[in-house]
Amino acid sequence: MKYSINAQEAPDAIGPYSQGTTAGRLVFASGQLPISPDDNRSLVPGGISEQTERVIDIIESILKEVGCTLADVAQTTVYLASLEDMEAMNEVYARRFTTPAPARAVVGVSELPLGALIEMDCVACR
Secondary structure, X not given: OEEEEOOOOOOOOOOOOOOEEEEOOEEEEEEEOOXXXXXXXXXXXXXXXXXXXXXXXXXXXXXXXXXXXHHHEEEEEEEEOOHHHHHHHHHHHHHHOOOOOOEEEEEEOOOOHHHOOXXXXXXXXX
16 A cells, blocks of 8 residues: 655645655655755755755655654665766765665756756665
8 A cells, every 4th residue: 555755844745746655665755856944945055065965854854754764765866957966966975875875876867846956766665
């Protein structure tokens, strides 16, 4: 059975989708943008490091709703508006995700909603 996750500490979905879902022991966090905690329509100030921190904070709050942590993340997909941001993103990512690190794909894209520099989704196991 599939269940929707609605974390109060995470921004509302900006489309017809759930922040996350669970299916059995798996937890799926939808692609998260670095939305400001003060306003559901704007990005956090700063560059790729600040945006990466915020995206991971949001994912962490979604996981927390179902009793998971970042250590439970098995796979992530990172979408970058510029692959030149990979090194700075990796610095934040490596600090926030514990060893063993999740499996990961990084995809360069031409544009992200709201002009974001990063979007990230993940799959965790509880």
